[in-house]
Amino acid sequence: MAMKKYQLYIGVLISFFLNSACDSFKDAEKVEDVAPLTVTLKTSIGLETVSSLDGLKVKFDNYTEDLHYVRTMKGKELEVDSIIPGIYSVTISGEVNDSEGNDYYMNGGIVNQPLYPGKSEINVSVSGLKISPLIFKEIYFAGSSPSYFRDQFYELYNNSNKLLYLDGIYFADLCPTIATTNLPVWPSEDGHNYVYANRVWKFPGNGTTYPLAPGESCVIAQFAANHKLAIYNPNSPVDCSSADFEFNMNNKNYPDQPAYDMSHVFYNGKAAMGTVPQYLTSVMGGAYVIFQVPAGQTYDPVNNANLHTKNLASSSSTVYAKVPISYVLDAVEAGQNASMISAKRIPQVLDAGMTYVGSTYCGLDIARKRLVDDSGNIMSHDDGSIIFQDTNNSTDDFERGAVPVLRRYNTKMPSWNHTLQSK
């Protein structure tokens, strides 16, 4: 009897091993050599006044394997051959002039689209944003050695040839804080109409307090001090004491500086700042938007339940502010490195790509490229102010790994900057 039991046990053990082996063998037997794929791209247009996408650039980007294919749109359907199977971001982008004479930058696409035999047809809806006068010009998020993060800053720029006002324009950093493939789940009724903010700020003013002329930059610092001082971090590359605004969190160890304070609007469902001692966005790279509420509308994500939500895929109680995509003036998404472009979290209509510095606490940042013509000459407005490249694709629009410089290319400081006020 004992002998039979041992035989049974040995038999069960052998069966277990062989069964495990059989499953993995069965799966592996079916695998064939890789072969190039032909993909069919079908499009639809989300703007009534735009009827054709001819001439728009079509890009297939596999950021993980760094494979890229570029074609030009003709008609509403396109066949692209020789694609290596993988996960792709497909973008259709370019400038069009609509039937009413407005300039739009069209963007459409799909992020993280798997392409392989049996799944080689994709449908893309292409929509557009009017070309924005106010853009992110430079963002320094990575911090400096050894692990100093208080020197972060964000520089906005008037890229147009018209005067605009910063009063009432919002700034927010988006969720998820860093690029990740484990994306949140938002309410299905939101569709693709919103992005979701961790914390929201606003420029103060009565409507005309803070003008920004063509060619002028506005710098918002996390902490508007000279970070190169010995009391802070001599390794820091920046002196933010001339910043125009700062994100003052009332931290007595890092007291309020002469720069103007941004107004706090929203954090975790409340108007109060909370207990976090500084406004720190991820040193690996966050996603940032500036947006403007249309005249006659109000934006109250604290009290309006339709303008805040939780992440439905998480048990956390953190509340995020909804930002309508139609309000967004500019958006930039940054991540850890090139391969994390596959984990982008901003809709492609706002930013079709992702930029990066590639390491943390390295004292380097991202800086927008100047627009050049076909001959390589830097383009500018009639008054000499530089025009920066803005294709709503931060992969293409930004230099990566630059040493941070406030008001790079000598862009002008607004006249109301605190350093220009007579004492």
Add this chain to the structure above:
Amino acid sequence: MKKYISRIGIYGGFLLSLFATPLFAQEYSDLTPAALEKINLNNVWQKTSNAAGAVWSDTPKYSYVDAGYEYYNGSFHRPQQGADGNSLHFKSEGNLILNKTRVWGFFSYNRDNINGTQFNSSIIDPYRGMPYYVADTVMSNWKNQHYNMAFRVAYPLNAHLAIGLEGRYQADLGAKQMDPRTLNRQMTLTLKPSVVYSLNEYHHFGVSFEYYSLKEESEMSNVNANVDQTYYKLYGLGTAVIGLGSGRSTNYIGNNVGGALQYQYFGNVNILLEGSYNRKIEDVRVSFSTPQDDSSVRDNIWRGSAVFIKDGKSFLNSLSLIYINRRIDGIQYITQYDNTTSQLGWQTLYSNVRSKYDTDDLSAIYTLMKKRDNEYSWVANASVSYQNKKDIYLMPYSDKKAQNLKMGLGGKINSNLSNKLSKRLLTGIDLFYNKNLSGEYNYQGSHADYPIVKRFETVDLNYLITNYYGINLSAVYSQRIKEDLKADIYIKANYKYTKAKDFEFNHRSIIEFSIGSNF
């Protein structure tokens, strides 16, 4: 000294006593190092995967224990091998007959310190045929431990049929010492049942099966949490995906099945032929909490061998021919994270073969031995081996190839210093020369500026296509412990020097000392 040697003998004997009280067949009066070499040369079935064949081997009873230390240094090494390192080892082996059952056992323990390695952050042995692991550029040390236990039993059912079983258990621990560091645990469990049918005293036919299960777990981390490390997830021939942080957890799970056929002719010449085939599938999964299929390998090994031994009155001639063909297909997966509650986790959508690694090895070794009692007075050998490596990444296409021919000549002299206490001095010399016949590395994938391409794969190819020559010197002094005690003790020294002739390489030197006992 005698007390410690006796203890080693007792512990070694204890291992074998696990198989109960032995009853002996043939025993040698003296088990000198040369006698043990001669036993191993004649033990043709031991070199096959068929344990049952031991029934028809007239292998005498033997046991040994050995403990030693090795040190190596020199610039002629592959990027993932250490600039220098050392190793402590202990091993024990024994063969005996219990009633009719032939029993063989083996145990070894190695503790390795590998210093100054690069481009390996997540696998204990980067040369075991697994191209999917994580690499970094930080110079680091590895501390590894290896435990290896094996047994073979063979039992004759009748005059014609014998059954056998071989079992092996190998456990390895590895720890990288610099961020991004890793702690690795690996185990391999092997079982090989076998049968031999004896037509008559001349012809014997064998068949054996093999199954092994392999598992390796790698947990990467940063001790300095303030500094994120750059690392590269490798996909073969320089194709890599960059990462930033503390690395990843990787789970390697492999299963191998295979079989072999043997034929022995035992007449004036002892001929043993074997053909075997093994197929392994090894899966690579990332993360233990939310597993993601990353890659797999389909590993096929064909092996053919032929051994010819003419054991005459005064001389023993041996010719051994081996051919190994190894084909590895590297499979990569397309996966996507699904965070809906019904499917939460990574979904595998598609897989295809993206790379292939082919190796052909052909070798021939001829040995001429002048016999003296149950040992030898001298032995001479000549060898030649050919290797052809061809690795391909299919799309975007890249390849890495190397062909080499290696020749060797050597010999040993077993000097009889004294018949009293059987004092022997066994000295040996081997000379070898490797000629590279061809080689190239063409990388046409992305990120050709990555250090994985420029420093790792390029330098690795340089190693594979370098011409080199070298010498190996050995000396073993042995004697009986006591005149009436059969056990021999020995002290051994070995020095190997390899000189490279090409690229930036210089030399590689290995020195080893060991003590032991044969009984």
